[in-house]
Each structure stands twice: as structure tokens, then as C-alpha cells.
Amino acid sequence: MNKTLLVLAASIYQVPVILKARALGYRVLTADNRPDNPGHALAHESHIVDTTDAPGILALARKAGACGILAPATDVAVTSAAEAAAALGLPGTQPEAARILTSKDFFRNFLREGGWPSPAGQTLTEPVWPKGLGGGPWIIKPNRASGSRGVFIINDAADFKRLAPESLAQSLDGRAVLERFIGGSQHTLEGFWENGRPGLVLATDRLTAPPPHTATWGHLAPSRLAEAGLARALDLISQVAGRLDLRDGPFDCDFVWDGREVFLLEMSPRLGGNALARLFEAVWGVDLTAAAIAQACGEPVTLNPPQGTPQPAAVALLGLDRAGRAAWDEEEEKHLREESWVSHLALDVPPGTWTLPFTDGRRRLGEALITAADRPQLEVRLDEFSARLKLTAL
Numbered sequence: 001m002n003k004t005l006l007v008l009a010a011s012i013y014q015v016p017v018i019l020k021a022r023a024l025g026y027r028v029l030t031a032d033n034r035p036d037n038p039g040h041a042l043a044h045e046s047h048i049v050d051t052t053d054a055p056g057i058l059a060l061a062r063k064a065g066a067c068g069i070l071a072p073a074t075d076v077a078v079t080s081a082a083e084a085a086a087a088l089g090l091p092g093t094q095p096e097a098a099r100i101l102t103s104k105d106f107f108r109n110f111l112r113e114g115g116w117p118s119p120a121g122q123t124l125t126e127p128v129w130p131k132g133l134g135g136g137p138w139i140i141k142p143n144r145a146s147g148s149r150g151v152f153i154i155n156d157a158a159d160f161k162r163l164a165p166e167s168l169a170q171s172l173d174g175r176a177v178l179e180r181f182i183g184g185s186q187h188t189l190e191g192f193w194e195n196g197r198p199g200l201v202l203a204t205d206r207l208t209a210p211p212p213h214t215a216t217w218g219h220l221a222p223s224r225l226a227e228a229g230l231a232r233a234l235d236l237i238s239q240v241a242g243r244l245d246l247r248d249g250p251f252d253c254d255f256v257w258d259g260r261e262v263f264l265l266e267m268s269p270r271l272g273g274n275a276l277a278r279l280f281e282a283v284w285g286v287d288l289t290a291a292a293i294a295q296a297c298g299e300p301v302t303l304n305p306p307q308g309t310p311q312p313a314a315v316a317l318l319g320l321d322r323a324g325r326a327a328w329d330e331e332e333e334k335h336l337r338e339e340s341w342v343s344h345l346a347l348d349v350p351p352g353t354w355t356l357p358f359t360d361g362r363r364r365l366g367e368a369l370i371t372a373a374d375r376p377q378l379e380v381r382l383d384e385f386s387a388r389l390k391l392t393a394l
Contacts (some may be wrong), residue, residue, distance in 0.1 A: 004026060005293060006066040008041025008051040008081055012348055013073035013361070018042045020284045020289045026297075029064055031057060046385055052172060058084040066090070068296030072289075073273030075102045075146045075266070076172060082269075091298050097244040101268055104143050104177045114243060116236060121179025127164035129157045130178070134362040137181040139214070140164055142171030147273070147361025148215040163212065184258035187225050188235060189251070190276045192291055192303055195271075196247050198238060200303045202230050202232055202280045206254065213359040216274050218382075220314040221283050222375060229257035230382055248301070250292040252276065275315045275344075275367045282343060282369055284311040289314035311371055312378045316385060318347070318366040319358020326355050326365055326394025332388045336368075341381055344369035355393070365391070 007014055010032040018039050021028045030043040033050040040046035045064075049056045050110045051071065052231055057080040061069055069085050071077035086094030093101075100106045111118040121132060123143065134156040140163065150170030152163040160178075167176040191201035202218035223230070233255055241251075245297065252272030254265040269272045271277050277288045283308045295301045320326060326349060336342050347366035349355070356363050370385060372378035 002006070002065045002067055003297070004029065004064050004066045005297065006031065006057075006061050006064060006069045006084075007032060007043070008032075008057065008069065008071040008077035009074045010034070010043070010046065011074075011362075012038045012364075015042060016275075016277065017070060017072045017271065017289055017293070019099070020287075021293050024290060024293060025292065028097070028179045029060070029066070030237075033055045033058055042311065043380065044391050046309055049078055054080040054083045055079070058087050061070070061088060061090075064196040064214065067298065068293070069308075070271075070292060072271040072292070074270070075178060075268050076144060076269060077103045078270055087339070090297055091248070093249070098269065099248060100244065103173075104141055104266075105175065106179065107264075107267070108235060110243075111240075111264065116239070117263050119179040119182050119263060121177055122177045124168070124178055126173060127161065127168060129160050138178055139181045140176055140178045142167050143175035144172040145170045145179055146252045148209075148213070149362065150176075150362040151180065151214045151360075152212045153196045154212065159212065179329065182258060182263045183257045185225065185229075185231075187223060188253055188272065188276065189237065189248075189253040190272050190280050190288070191257070192250050192295075192301075193248050193287065194247050194303070196238075196241055196245075198234055198241075198251070200275070200284060200286060204276075210389070211357055215282060215358060215360050215363075216317065216390070217358070218316045219276065219279055220378060220382075221272065221279065221373070222310060224256055224375070226259075229259075229262060229299055232277075233264075233301060237267060240264070240267060243292060249295050250288060274317055276368065278344060278369055279313055279354070282290060282308045282371060312373065312375055313343070313369060313371045314378050314382055316368045316370060316382060317358075317364050318368065318389075318391055319364050320355050320391070320393040321357060322393050323356050324354070325351075326353050327351055327390075327392055327394045329388065329390040332390065336385065336388060341371050342368060342385065343371055 010030040071081040082098035207218040
């Protein structure tokens with residue numbers, strides 16, 4: 001078998017997949033339209049091909065004789081991966097399902113037609129405040145984008161006038177979705193479909209940037225989500241998967257629980273970003289990245305149930321609260337790396353790098369994985385980590 005894996009995108013979020021595939025003996029090719037992205041240097045071959053260029057991705061996969069195609073941590077590449085996999089007879093999501101799941105207006109319409117909960121809203125093609133909208137808050141999102149770019153919570157027409165052009169500009173198709181903001185607790189499900197059912201799943205509490213932004217700043221597990229909320233979320237994603245014939249492979253889902261109902265915000269047939277696979281392995285002791293690679297290449301995958309209780313753990317994504325030159329306590333960074341409860345600490349840039357506020361995924365400065373004996377201790381250690389690192393803007 002030709003063990004060549006094509007990875008779509010080569011940013012910091014795809015690096016763990018590239019490294020894991022290499023360690024497993026795969027020949028790794030990357031496709032990305034940014035030559036300076038770090039994943040290119042780690043691949044056996046790098047190609048400057050836009051991940052939304054479906055014909056270009058298909059041609060590259062066919063020429064390489066790829067055994068599998070992955071689009072980890074990026075919604076915008078999922079459709080290209082699905083179309084190329086279908087054309088080459090490789091494992092993957094059906095293209096129509098991929099289109100529905102990675103277009104916010106398609107997904108909202110799909111939920112409404114299926115009778116599933118979905119916030120009231122509409123699709124926009126220009127920054128014109130709709131008449132008769134009623135009171136806020138609302139949220140506006142690019143229809144096709146990733147990393148929380150161009151996503152804003154808005155309260156009135158003045159907010160809309162200021163922020164809507166950015167949402168439209170960030171969308172690949174020039175459309176944006178304006179919908180009622182659903183209050184409640186924010187959560188993520190990261191897992192693996194097994195014969196159309198969610199097998200092993202990690203439920204997290206998702207930490208987000210302060211309004212008007214919504215970027216993910218971290219994840220904590222075990223989640224404090226009520227048992228009824230988790231059961232409802234698992235039931236909803238199972239129903240959606242059944243309708244779209246999602247049979248095997250990784251999935252990532254963000255949702256809100258308002259105390260009575262679950263609202264699916266996003267559900268994508270791919271590995272999640274923001275170090276979720278790393279968190280999954282820390283909590284369950286199961287390598288989700290290796291499973292996704294094997295499944296994409298048609299190899300058998302068995303996710304054995306973990307033994308014992310899950311390990312409480314959290315991912316903290318690092319960034320600045322204002323623009324400036326990134327600085328932190330470099331001596332304390334060394335001490336933190338020696339702490340048994342800091343399982344992983346990576347900083348993406350050197351000290352002094354000019355950085356914008358952490359309001360979307362491209363503005364992160366690093367990540368840390370923290371473990372603890374229980375959830376209360378986990379929260380204490382997150383605070384301690386932040387206080388000791390002293391990440392700030394100069």
C-alpha cells in the first residue's frame with residue numbers, strides 16, 4: 001500500500017497531524033496557499049495549492065497516489081477533501097454532507113428542515129440592517145470561514161454597521177449569517193464516529209474571548225455540563241449523523257446548552273483545532289489523531305474503551321488582550337515546563353513579536369496542557385499558570 005497522506009493546510013493547527021503521520025511511517029504531503037506556514041517545512045513535500053481549490057486538490061492527490069486525505073482543524077478545506085476522496089474512491093465524508101456541515105446557512109437550513117433547534121436568523125450578502133429584527137443580542141458570522149474570524153456579538157444597528165463589513169469580507173462566499181445570540185454555557189464534543197454512532201467522546205467546557213468576540217481561549221474537562229444537556233447533545237448529533245450518513249471518522253461539534261435545550265452551532269467531520277486531540281489523549285489515553293489518519297487511509301480503527309476514570313485536564317490557548325509586543329516571564333516559563341502538571345507548553349513566536357489581540361485563531365501565541373486530580377484543582381492550576389507566565393503586551 002502507498003502510505004502517502006495528503007494534509008490540507010499547513011498552519012500550526014495541522015502540525016500535530018503532520019508529525020504524527022510521519023512518526024507512523026506515512027509520506028506526508030501538505031497543500032496550503034501560504035508558503036510560510038510551518039507545516040510545509042515538516043512535510044516530505046509541500047505544495048502551494050489553496051485548500052478550497054477542489055480540482056487542484058484532486059489533481060495533487062491523484063498524482064501523489066494518496067491513500068488518504070485529511071483536513072484537520074479547518075472547515076474551509078473539508079469540502080475539497082471530501083470531493084477528492086469521493087473521486088478517488090478513498091474513505092471520507094460524502095461531498096454533499098461536507099457542503100452542508102461547512103456552510104453556516106446550509107447547516108441552519110438543514111437543522112430547521114429536520115425539526116431540530118436552531119436560532120432565528122437570516123443570510124446576508126451586504127451590510128444592510130434588516131428591518132423588523134427586534135431586540136438583541138445577535139451574532140453575525142461569515143458563512144464560510146474558520147478560526148472565529150469575523151464573528152461578532154452585536155446589540156444594535158450601530159454595532160452591525162461597524163462590524164458586519166468585516167464578517168462579509170472574511171467569508172469565502174461573501175455571505176454572512178445573522179442570528180439571535182443564544183445565551184447559556186458553551187461546550188464542545190470531540191470524538192469519533194463508529195458505524196454511525198458517536199463512540200468515545202470528550203465533552204468540554206469551552207472558554208471564549210469576551211464580547212463582542214467569541215474566539216476559543218481554552219477547554220476544560222471534565223465538563224460541568226448537566227447530564228441532561230450531554231445526553232441531548234449526543235442524541236442531536238447522532239440524529240444529524242444519521243441523516244447525513246456520517247459513518248466513521250473524527251468529528252468536532254460546538255454547541256450551547258441554555259438549561260433546557262441544546263443548540264448546535266457547528267458540527268464538522270474532522271479533527272478539531274485548539275489542541276483538542278491533545279486534550280482528548282490526555283483525558284482518555286486514546287490517540288485520536290492516529291485513529292483519524294488510519295481511518296482516512298482505509299486502515300482498521302478500534303478505539304478501545306479507556307481503563308479507569310478520565311484524567312481532568314485543560315487546554316489553555318495563549319494570546320494578548322491588546323495589541324503590542326508579546327512578553328512573558330522567560331525564567332518562569334522554564335520552571336513551568338518542569339512542573340509535573342504542565343504536560344505541554346508551546347509558544348509560537350519569540351519574545352518581542354508584534355501581535356494583535358487574541359480575537360481569532362490566527363492570533364494565538366501558544367498553548368498549554370494542564371492536568372490535575374479534579375476539576376477544582378484544575379481551575380486553580382490554570383490561574384496559577386497564567387499568573388506565573390505573566391504573558392502581556394508591551
